[in-house]
Amino acid sequence: MEKVIIVEGKSDKRKIQPILKEEVEIICTNGTISLSKLDELIDELLGKDVYILVDADDSGDKLRKQFKRELPEAEHLYIDRMYREVAAAPEYHLATVLLGANLDVRTDFL
Template sequence: MTNIPEKIMIVEGLTDKKQVETVLDDDVLVVCTNGTLGVEKFDEMLEEYDLDHKEVFILVDEDESGFKLRRQLRHELPHAVHIYVSSEYREVATTPFDILATALAGRHINVNPNFLI
């Protein structure tokens, strides 16, 4: 657990993770839930990544499964910062890099400046 960064970002899937990691220029661990998040899996994540003591960001799709996951995480991790993609793009994975970078930078996450307009 000692090598885990202080910033953790929770996303839904691998394509979301890839999209986010492309624009990041910060020491952020991007963790996938792979959609649903049961109690046992959440408890494992909580312990493995020490989520109660980290700066946690939630970035999920603007669809029903994303809303459900966001509600669950809001309840389980009230200290987490929520980042939203525009409903125009609906999914993190399809959000243009410049839009995603701007959203992340707005939450004080360092991004590759080439993606900022």
């Protein structure tokens, strides 16, 4: 089964890509997402394992709510609120979060 992680921005993607040991598609929403764009995305994601990893802030919460409504089978991954942004969270923290979702991570980040 193909795995997909949805993040907000390119900096989030750059931050988690090197941590992952397996082939995972990372999609950036570039902040909030329009309903039509979300519908397109959902069609693409059918039959895939989808993980939502967004910032622990208002825009991240808003995006998460949208995905919970439109894509209820997606798994939501949470960073510690004290880091606020995925890009600002330390690699070891992100590696632990990804590992907790049974994603294969490089052990040197743990």
